[in-house]
Amino acid sequence: MTQRIRAVVFDLDGLIFNTEDLYQHVGSLVLRRRGKNFDDDLLDQMMGRQPKIALQMMIDYHDLNDSVEQLALESEEVFREILDERLELMPGFIDLMQALEQATIPKAVATSSGRDFTSNVLGRFNLQQRFEFILTSEDVRQGKPEPEVYLTAAQRFGVDPSEMLVLEDSQNGCRAAIASGAFAVAVPTGRSRSHEFDGAALIADTLADRRIYESLGL
Numbered sequence: 001m002t003q004r005i006r007a008v009v010f011d012l013d014g015l016i017f018n019t020e021d022l023y024q025h026v027g028s029l030v031l032r033r034r035g036k037n038f039d040d041d042l043l044d045q046m047m048g049r050q051p052k053i054a055l056q057m058m059i060d061y062h063d064l065n066d067s068v069e070q071l072a073l074e075s076e077e078v079f080r081e082i083l084d085e086r087l088e089l090m091p092g093f094i095d096l097m098q099a100l101e102q103a104t105i106p107k108a109v110a111t112s113s114g115r116d117f118t119s120n121v122l123g124r125f126n127l128q129q130r131f132e133f134i135l136t137s138e139d140v141r142q143g144k145p146e147p148e149v150y151l152t153a154a155q156r157f158g159v160d161p162s163e164m165l166v167l168e169d170s171q172n173g174c175r176a177a178i179a180s181g182a183f184a185v186a187v188p189t190g191r192s193r194s195h196e197f198d199g200a201a202l203i204a205d206t207l208a209d210r211r212i213y214e215s216l217g218l
């Protein structure tokens with residue numbers, strides 16, 4: 001790699017935290033209450049999207065009578081019940097954070113989740129202060145797979161997108177990173193291991209993958 005990486009951006013769900021697994025549990029329960037299944041095709045469509053768009057996809061897919069607001073409230077209630085017991089950091093995250101800090105490479109979060117949820121989960125592990133800034137669904141007009149959030153991140157860092165390494169677990173998120181011109185690294189897990197990551201600079205096994213460190217010159 002000839003371009004030096006000057007900044008790193010982390011996705012949140014399924015990348016820093018195991019929340020994609022938790023979302024799948026919540027979505028399955030919400031749909032089961034309505035006699036519907038949360039199948040793989042729907043999950044693939046929703047993964048990495050802004051919450052309101054993802055829930056509208058769920059409604060359209062199963063022709064539900066619920067509104068986005070109704071599903072959001074019910075989902076949040078179920079999510080709160082499992083968050084305390086089941087929220088976990090993804091393998092390799094802490095070590096990578098420490099390596100970036102030792103190398104003084106600035107880092108940020110760019111997520112499709114909302115600001116309140118993002119603050120909640122990051123706060124549980126005292127992580128907010130370790131990032132230069134945090135971008136959520138409320139900071140952009142067009143969510144992933146559109147590149148706006150990553151173009152905004154590059155602007156905030158004051159770097160060219162090609163100088164920014166982006167870590168993403170989902171197809172939609174990786175498409176956003178690639179479209180922005182960033183050095184896109186896919187770190188799929190669970191269902192996203194079946195996603196397509198055409199254009200990604202690297203498909204890593206976990207955040208502990210040595211190739212991520214090599215791409216950063218660490």
